[in-house]
Amino acid sequence: MKFLIYKKMKKLLFKSLILIFIGFFLVDLITDPLFKNNNNVNKVFKELNKFDQDTLDILFIGSSHSKSTFKPSIFDSVFNSNSFNIGTGGQRYMLTNLLLEDVLKKRKVELAVIDLYPTLLSLPKEQNTKGFQLRVLDNVSFSLNKLAVINEIYDFKEVPSVLSTTIRNHNKWYDVNFKRNDFNKSFTSDKGWLTSKKRMNKKNREKYTNFLEQNRQFLNVELTQLDLNKFAIYNSYIQETVRICEKYNTKFCFVSAPYFESFYNKQINKKHYYLKELLEDKNIPFIDFNSKYNAIDLNLDDFKDRDHLNIKGSRKVSAFFAKYLSEKKYFEIKNQKYYNEIIEEIKPRNLDSVARIINKNRTILIEQIVYKGNKVSGRHELYSNLKLEGVFFYETNNVKYIAISKNRNEHLKTNDNMFLLRGEIFKSDFKNRPKNLLKTKKDKLLWSVKADTISIEDNDFYLLKLKNRGNISSYKSFSIFTFDEKGDHLRKGYIMKNVSFIN
Numbered sequence: 001m002k003f004l005i006y007k008k009m010k011k012l013l014f015k016s017l018i019l020i021f022i023g024f025f026l027v028d029l030i031t032d033p034l035f036k037n038n039n040n041v042n043k044v045f046k047e048l049n050k051f052d053q054d055t056l057d058i059l060f061i062g063s064s065h066s067k068s069t070f071k072p073s074i075f076d077s078v079f080n081s082n083s084f085n086i087g088t089g090g091q092r093y094m095l096t097n098l099l100l101e102d103v104l105k106k107r108k109v110e111l112a113v114i115d116l117y118p119t120l121l122s123l124p125k126e127q128n129t130k131g132f133q134l135r136v137l138d139n140v141s142f143s144l145n146k147l148a149v150i151n152e153i154y155d156f157k158e159v160p161s162v163l164s165t166t167i168r169n170h171n172k173w174y175d176v177n178f179k180r181n182d183f184n185k186s187f188t189s190d191k192g193w194l195t196s197k198k199r200m201n202k203k204n205r206e207k208y209t210n211f212l213e214q215n216r217q218f219l220n221v222e223l224t225q226l227d228l229n230k231f232a233i234y235n236s237y238i239q240e241t242v243r244i245c246e247k248y249n250t251k252f253c254f255v256s257a258p259y260f261e262s263f264y265n266k267q268i269n270k271k272h273y274y275l276k277e278l279l280e281d282k283n284i285p286f287i288d289f290n291s292k293y294n295a296i297d298l299n300l301d302d303f304k305d306r307d308h309l310n311i312k313g314s315r316k317v318s319a320f321f322a323k324y325l326s327e328k329k330y331f332e333i334k335n336q337k338y339y340n341e342i343i344e345e346i347k348p349r350n351l352d353s354v355a356r357i358i359n360k361n362r363t364i365l366i367e368q369i370v371y372k373g374n375k376v377s378g379r380h381e382l383y384s385n386l387k388l389e390g391v392f393f394y395e396t397n398n399v400k401y402i403a404i405s406k407n408r409n410e411h412l413k414t415n416d417n418m419f420l421l422r423g424e425i426f427k428s429d430f431k432n433r434p435k436n437l438l439k440t441k442k443d444k445l446l447w448s449v450k451a452d453t454i455s456i457e458d459n460d461f462y463l464l465k466l467k468n469r470g471n472i473s474s475y476k477s478f479s480i481f482t483f484d485e486k487g488d489h490l491r492k493g494y495i496m497k498n499v500s501f502i503n
Contacts (some may be wrong), residue, residue, distance in 0.1 A: 041088050044192045046085055048103075055108040058083035060192070061100055062115025063091045065257035068195040068308040069289075070113065074318040074342065078326075080334035085192030090132030093121045093237050096130040097244060098149050102140045104248040111251045111330055114241055117259075118271030121234050123153060130154065137162060188311060197311050198304040205300050207397040208260050209365070212349075213358045217292050218263035219273045225360065233276045233314040242284065253285040256283070258298055258317065258440075260305045262290040287324060289317055294349040296320045316346055362454050368463050369394040369403040374502045388494060391480070395473055395501035400466040404451070404480075408460045419464060420481040421447040423499075425472060443476075445469050474500040 058081060060070040067087030074084045086099065093116075100112060124130045130153060140146055154162050187196045200208075208214075223231075238254070245252040256275070261268055272288060279286040289296070302313025309317060319342035325334050333339050349357075373394030390405040402421070422447045425433065430443070447469070451462035478499035 003116075016238075017122075027254065040187075040189065040194060040424055041135045044086065044138065044189075047191070048086065051082075051084065051107075053082045053107075056084055057081035057110045058113060059100075059103065059109045059111070060085040060087060060115070060255075061096055061103075062087045063117045063120050064089040064308060065117050065259060066113075066115035066255075067193060068304075068310075069115075069257040069314055069317050071193045071314050071318045071323065072191040074315065075322055075325075075331075077335055078333055078339045078342075080321045081331060083191065087192065088132070088135045088469065089117065090124075090129055091120065091136060091169040092124055092129075092133060092153075094123065094149055094152065095133050095136040097237065097240050098140055099136050100241065101145065101244045102143075104244065104250060105141075109248070109250045111253065112245055114254050116254055116256045116275055118234075118256075118268055118275065121237060121271070122428075130158075135161065171183060171465040193314070195308060195310055195314055196304055198303055199310060200300055200303045203397060204306050207399070208300060208306065210358070210361050211260060211263075211300070212354055213361070214265050214295070215290075218269060218290055219276060221266065221270050221273050223270055223274060227270055227274070231271060234271075234275065235278060238278065238284070253287070253325075253330070254279060255286070255321070256288040258289040258293065258309065258313075260303075261306065268396055285328070287321070288319075292320065294354055297347045297349055298484045315342065319343055319346060321392075332457075359454075360464060362452060363456055365401070366403055366456060366463060368455050369401050369463075370405075372503065373401075373403065374500050376496045376499065380489060388480075391494070391496065393457070393499055394502045395476075395503050398471075400468070400473075400501050402462075402464040402466070402480075404464070406460050406462065408455070408458070417453065417462065418483045419449050419451055419462070420483065421464070421466065422475040422479040422481070423447075423450060423475040424479075425473070426474065426476050429470075429472045429474070434470045437470075445472070455496040473502070474498075 007423075058072070058075055060066050060072070060083070064087060067085060067089070070085055070087075072083040072085055073083055073197060086103070091099075096114065100114070103109065104112075124133060133153060137146065137150065148161050150159060168289040172324065176441050241252065243255075244250075254275075256262070256272065262272055263269055272290060276286065276288060279473050292298075296316050298313060298316065302309055302316060304310040322339065323343060325331050326339075369392050373392035376391045376393070388404055388406060394403070395400045424443065425443045427443070431438075433442075433445075446493075447466050449464045451464045454461045477495055477497050479493045479495045481493040
C-alpha cells in the first residue's frame, strides 16, 4: 500500500514538474516578449540579434557614457567596418561582463571596447539602480552565470520579477498597449549609439566654467592604503573581462569616456588613477579620455549634461579614437578623405591657449564676484606690506568664493599665497553644519586655502575658492589670517562681523 502511494506521489510530482517547465517555457517564449517594454534599449538588442553579419569588427559596451560617446557610423565610414554599441544606462560592471560573454557566444567580435565608469564598478544597492540592470538581464540568454549575477544583486523575493517581464509587469496585463513606443524623439540613434544636439544647461555651465583649470588636477592624487583596499575588487572584474575576451579570441581595449566629475570629484579621480595604474602595470590597452580634453578640444558645448557628450562632442571623441585605433594597428583606414575631414575638425589646445582661457575665466569670475557679491569695505593691514582694500563674498552652485582687493605692489610674505579662514556659525545654523560636527558644540568652520592672484586693468585680487562645508551662507563673524614664512598662521587677522555669501 505504501509503495503504491509513493508511486502515485512520484508520478504526480513528475507531472507537476513538467507542467511548471511548460508554464515557464510558455511565459518565456510568448508572454515575456509581449510585456517587455518597447523602448530604445530593447530595440537596440533586437537590431543586434537581426544583424546579418556573422562578425562584428567593433563592439562598444558599458554604461550610458559608452552609449552617448562612440558613434558606430564614424568608425564604419573610416574603416569600412561593422560596429555596434550596446551601452545601457546605469550598467554595472558585473552586468557588462555577463553581456559581453553572451554576445561573444553568439557571434565573432574582432575588437571589444569596454568603457570603465568607476562609479558603476560596484554592485547596485538602491532599487532604481537595481532596475537599470534589468535592461541587460532582459536581453541576456538564460545561463548559470546569469543566475549567479542575479543572486549577487537581488533578494530572493525579487528573483521571479527579474526573470520574467510577465510577472514584473503584472499590473499592466489588462491595459498594456502593445504598439506603444517609448522612444525619445529628441535623440538621434545609430546602431545602439544615442544622444542629442542638446547643450549643457546654464546651471552646470556656471559650475564647470573653470573645467580647464580643474582638469589639471586629473590623476594628480595620492592613494591611501584604505583606497587600495577598497578598489582591489576592480582587479578581479577586469581580469574576468580579459578572460572572456581571450576565451573567444577577441581583442580588447579599455576606455573611459569624458565627464566632468572625473576631475571635480576627488574620490572618483582616485578611482581613475587606480585603474590607470592597474591597467598600465598589466600592459592592458587603455585610453582615458578625461586626460585628453585639450588634445580633443573638448569644451562645454560638447556636452548635453555633466556626464554625457552630445552629437558634436561624440563626433570629436569618435574621430580621435578612430585615429588611435589606426595608429595602434587595430584597423586600416579605408576612407582617407572622410578620415581627414573629421580629424581636421579637432583643434587641439596648446599650453598657451589653455593659460589664456583660464585667465579669461578667472577674470570673468572676479568681475562677477565684485559686481554681485557682498562687499566688506575698508582698508585693513594684515601686516606692514599687505593692506586689504575690500573683501567680496560670493556663492554660486553651492561653491563659495572670496575675492580680496589689494594694492598691486603689496604681496604676502609666503610664496604659496596661503590663507586661513574661520567662520563663526549662528546657533540657528547648527543643523546645517558638516556631518562630522552635528553631534558636537563646535561653532566654527576652518578653511586652509591657496589663493590665485588675478590682475584686472589697474586692480589686483586674491581669489579664494572654499570647499563646501555644510549648507551655511551667513556667519556671525568671518576671519582672514595669513601664514608666515614658517607656515604658522599669524595671530593678527581681519575679523568681520555678520558676513554673508550672496549670489
